[in-house]
Amino acid sequence: MRRTVLKAGIAVLVTAAACALPAGADAATRGGRMTYARYADSLFLDPVLNDANVDIWVLTNLYDTLLAPTRDGLGVQPGLATAWQTSADGKAVTLTLRSGVKFADGSPLLASDVVWSLDRARDPKAGAWSGSLASIDRIDAAGDAVTLTLKNPDPTIIPALATFNAAILPQKLFEAAPGATAEDKAKAFAEHPIGTGPFVMASWQRGVSMTLRRNPYYWKQAEDGKALPYLDELVFQVIPDDATRLLKLKAGEIDGTEFVPYTRVKELQADPALRMELWPSTRVAYLTMYCGPTFKDGKPNPLANAKVRQALNYAVNKDAVIGITTLGLGKPMRSYLPSTTPLFHAQDLYKYDPAKARALLSEAGFPNGFETSILSLSGNADEANNLAIVQQMWGQVGVKLRIEQVDNATRTARYRAEDFAMRTSAWTNDISDPSQFTSYAAYYPNIHSLHSQWRDERVDALFTQSQQEIDLAMRTAQYKEIQDRYAAAAPIVFLYETPYPVAFRKQAQGFVQIPLGNNLFEAAYVDK
Amino acid sequence: MNRAGLVAARLLQIVPTFLAIGAVVFVLARLLPGDPVSAMLGDRATDEAVTRLRGAMGLDEPVWAQFLLFVGGIARGEFGTSTAMRVPVTALVLERLPATLMLTALATLLAVTIAVPLAFVAATQAGRWPDLLIRAVFQVGLSSPIFYVGLVLLTVFAAGLRWFPVGGYGTGLAEHLHHLLLPAVTLALSFSAVIMRNLRASILGVLTAEFVDFARSKGLPRRVVLLRHVLRNALLSTVTLVGLHVGALLGGAVITESVFAVPGVGRLMVDSIFARDYPVIQALTLVLAVIVSLAFLATDLVQMWLDPRLAR
Numbered sequence: 001m002r003r004t005v006l007k008a009g010i011a012v013l014v015t016a017a018a019c020a021l022p023a024g025a026d027a028a029t030r031g032g033r034m035t036y037a038r039y040a041d042s043l044f045l046d047p048v049l050n051d052a053n054v055d056i057w058v059l060t061n062l063y064d065t066l067l068a069p070t071r072d073g074l075g076v077q078p079g080l081a082t083a084w085q086t087s088a089d090g091k092a093v094t095l096t097l098r099s100g101v102k103f104a105d106g107s108p109l110l111a112s113d114v115v116w117s118l119d120r121a122r123d124p125k126a127g128a129w130s131g132s133l134a135s136i137d138r139i140d141a142a143g144d145a146v147t148l149t150l151k152n153p154d155p156t157i158i159p160a161l162a163t164f165n166a167a168i169l170p171q172k173l174f175e176a177a178p179g180a181t182a183e184d185k186a187k188a189f190a191e192h193p194i195g196t197g198p199f200v201m202a203s204w205q206r207g208v209s210m211t212l213r214r215n216p217y218y219w220k221q222a223e224d225g226k227a228l229p230y231l232d233e234l235v236f237q238v239i240p241d242d243a244t245r246l247l248k249l250k251a252g253e254i255d256g257t258e259f260v261p262y263t264r265v266k267e268l269q270a271d272p273a274l275r276m277e278l279w280p281s282t283r284v285a286y287l288t289m290y291c292g293p294t295f296k297d298g299k300p301n302p303l304a305n306a307k308v309r310q311a312l313n314y315a316v317n318k319d320a321v322i323g324i325t326t327l328g329l330g331k332p333m334r335s336y337l338p339s340t341t342p343l344f345h346a347q348d349l350y351k352y353d354p355a356k357a358r359a360l361l362s363e364a365g366f367p368n369g370f371e372t373s374i375l376s377l378s379g380n381a382d383e384a385n386n387l388a389i390v391q392q393m394w395g396q397v398g399v400k401l402r403i404e405q406v407d408n409a410t411r412t413a414r415y416r417a418e419d420f421a422m423r424t425s426a427w428t429n430d431i432s433d434p435s436q437f438t439s440y441a442a443y444y445p446n447i448h449s450l451h452s453q454w455r456d457e458r459v460d461a462l463f464t465q466s467q468q469e470i471d472l473a474m475r476t477a478q479y480k481e482i483q484d485r486y487a488a489a490a491p492i493v494f495l496y497e498t499p500y501p502v503a504f505r506k507q508a509q510g511f512v513q514i515p516l517g518n519n520l521f522e523a524a525y526v527d528k
Numbered sequence: 529m530n531r532a533g534l535v536a537a538r539l540l541q542i543v544p545t546f547l548a549i550g551a552v553v554f555v556l557a558r559l560l561p562g563d564p565v566s567a568m569l570g571d572r573a574t575d576e577a578v579t580r581l582r583g584a585m586g587l588d589e590p591v592w593a594q595f596l597l598f599v600g601g602i603a604r605g606e607f608g609t610s611t612a613m614r615v616p617v618t619a620l621v622l623e624r625l626p627a628t629l630m631l632t633a634l635a636t637l638l639a640v641t642i643a644v645p646l647a648f649v650a651a652t653q654a655g656r657w658p659d660l661l662i663r664a665v666f667q668v669g670l671s672s673p674i675f676y677v678g679l680v681l682l683t684v685f686a687a688g689l690r691w692f693p694v695g696g697y698g699t700g701l702a703e704h705l706h707h708l709l710l711p712a713v714t715l716a717l718s719f720s721a722v723i724m725r726n727l728r729a730s731i732l733g734v735l736t737a738e739f740v741d742f743a744r745s746k747g748l749p750r751r752v753v754l755l756r757h758v759l760r761n762a763l764l765s766t767v768t769l770v771g772l773h774v775g776a777l778l779g780g781a782v783i784t785e786s787v788f789a790v791p792g793v794g795r796l797m798v799d800s801i802f803a804r805d806y807p808v809i810q811a812l813t814l815v816l817a818v819i820v821s822l823a824f825l826a827t828d829l830v831q832m833w834l835d836p837r838l839a840r
Contacts (some may be wrong), residue, residue, distance in 0.1 A: 039797075044614045051568045128569055128577040183584070187614045206613060206620065208697060208791040239695060239789040243679055248694040251687040339630075409562030409804045411572060416578070440572065446665065447574055 063167035063195035073515030090153030104200035111141035255508035292453035313350035369398020628792035635715035643723035651731035654840025695789035
């Protein structure tokens with residue numbers, strides 16, 4: 001086991017070195033400012049208590065974790081810890097802290113900061129994410145070594161230490177923040193966060209812009225041995241309207257923007273002044289089906305029958321959906337897991353076959369189809385496109401789809417109440433491990449498999465075993481079986497994966513977005 | 529009633545309006561399906577996490593207890609903390625309000641400046657080509673959707689000609705005005721069409737009044753008759769219209785603020801409704817209600833100035 005870990009460690013280090021810097025980094029310009037437009041502002045920059053991607057995706061620029069996800073999202077690389085080792089029984093992890101690391105205020109990173117930060121992050125009373133560190137029983141520090149003693153072997157603990165909520169904060173500064181309770185202190189601290197990340201907050205005008213300044217104490221170095229980051233200043237501007245963001249980019253008022261609508265990608269690709277980037281993501285779009293025997297009103301649910309759900313999958317031409325909604329930028333889902341997830345197992349899922357769909361519906365007792373409904377997000381063009389196509393295709397096999405457009409909070413409330421027939425859904429992973437999405441999508445006890453009431457006891461058992469399985473081959477086999485069983489039972493209509501579409505002016509380079517969504521600006525720069 | 533008395537009475541009237549609106553908004557916000565927690569945690573939360581966060585936010589308290597807390601807070605001038613952004617609501621609203629007020633004021637000013645002279649020309653030239661031309665142009669303004677006009681203006685004057693920045697708000701008064709001019713024009717276009725049509729009809733009506741014939745027969749110059757007697761009387765209904773329109777203009781600012789990335793309360797309101805951020809929704813509604821009430825008061829005062837009989 002130890003050898004495996006070390007080998008994996010070496011492989012990861014090599015990968016890390018290879019992708020530490022963009023090609024041609026010798027030409028990187030130091031200094032200056034980059035302005036990046038975001039569709040929405042961050043809400044709460046506390047790694048433990050935040051709830052949304054608008055926070056998670058930028059936290060990496062302020063805070064570091066002991067380990068960091070690799071650029072391909074499949075593994076981990078050194079972060080504030082330079083090495084890590086799992087004991088033979090899998091019940092202890094020892095990490096070696098990087099020496100000489102300082103927080104952005106110049107104070108040294110101490111082992112006690114690590115213990116305190118992880119204790120705070122794993123406190124079940126704090127935050128929605130504490131579950132990722134739940135296997136930790138005790139954390140001890142001795143010199144530059146930090147040892148996590150686990151309640152049980154946990155294959156997810158290493159990627160969990162590379163996930164945003166395990167960020168290391170300066171205990172003293174946090175505790176010195178004004179406020180009577182820990183939550184008040186968190187609020188105050190998150191207004192002027194101090195971490196060991198490449199940047200530090202200079203100013204934040206909510207809903208308008210956030211200015212991050214270079215952290216002079218940042219530990220990471222560029223290939224030339226000089227300190228990162230390259231930029232003196234990184235400005236996030238909040239521009240909610242897609243069209244306005246692109247106009248600003250074309251006018252040269254900003255250097256880059258996130259969330260380019262698929263319909264504009266080709267146009268930007270053809271613009272010689274710009275560079276369209278499509279980063280591999282963990283984003284999947286699918287339709288969740290309620291699988292319980294009856295609906296809330298007591299009426300029987302045709303979707304309870306696996307054959308019906310399979311039929312609905314066969315009746316969707318995914319290539320057509322991808323062609324129309326994503327203009328060919330997406331690719332069909334090959335598992336419920338995004339293809340950039342570790343232990344992803346590719347399958348050919350429900351190739352378009354309306355005849356087979358009709359046959360399955362007949363076998364299930366619905367030769368003339370049935371009527372059903374779907375909750376979708378009002379104002380979301382992609383979902384509207386998807387559903388218009390799906391509605392038409394299902395119509396051809398006799399299934400009539402009623403589309404209910406609601407806002408997100410309404411959709412979520414009805415989802416939690418399990419008061420829906422179908423709903424539109426999308427997912428991105430937060431951790432380089434299949435367990436997070438599996439715990440929501442396939443493992444019943446957590447949230448009734450996406451509140452669908454779909455339950456496969458074998459899947460539940462496999463998942464429980466896999467959560468303590470430290471033999472990679474065994475865990476791979478468990479995940480293969482989970483993915484096979486999930487695909488056959490089809491509690492969702494599998495649609496597509498899409499990349500993260502971002503665009504930059506030609507002069508602005510070095511940005512990285514990893515499949516988990518994290519925006520990395522440490523090696524970004526703007527040529528003069 | 530004299531002017532001072534009217535102002536005092538109106539200001540007093542704002543208080544019960546304020547309370548009634550506060551209660552209605554408090555209830556309406558909670559009648560929306562979902563709550564701040566479902567909006568915040570999205571699809572990733574377990575029931576356990578939801579329960580914990582609801583407890584932390586005090587949402588598991590009975591609604592009447594939450595209402596008492598809310599009213600008590602207002603009495604102390606506190607609107608609570610934003611559930612989505614975790615910052616005091618008062619600071620948030622005060623930070624966002626100036627942009628919207630400036631945008632609305634600028635748009636109103638532009639609309640009136642554009643509409644009044646043109647309505648005057650159209651009415652005095654009724655049926656002739658200047659009238660037809662003015663009405664045709666304004667018809668286009670009236671029937672164009674705000675977000676579309678906004679994008680066209682941005683594309684031509686900001687991204688194309690570079691006369692203006694593409695959205696944003698800038699820092700300092702001069703930059704604010706520079707940034708807000710295009711969004712104000714966007715809002716003013718449709719609003720000026722409304723004012724123009726109203727004022728033109730009103731002038732035409734007044735022109736047939738006997739006191740106008742009398743003024744003419746006295747031998748007053750045409751300019752004096754038109755400005756002092758016709759326009760002043762015709763403006764009465766326009767002033768009412770402008771006052772009533774302030775609310776609509778604040779509503780229109782929601783779209784304009786999104787297209788032009790203006791950090792105003794319109795955008796904050798939309799974001800807060802989506803996030804079910806009750807404290808922010810409540811505070812903003814109350815603040816906007818006060819602004820609209822004050823606009824009505826201002827309308828009455830201007831009317832009294834135009835028609836002193838109203839002040840008696």
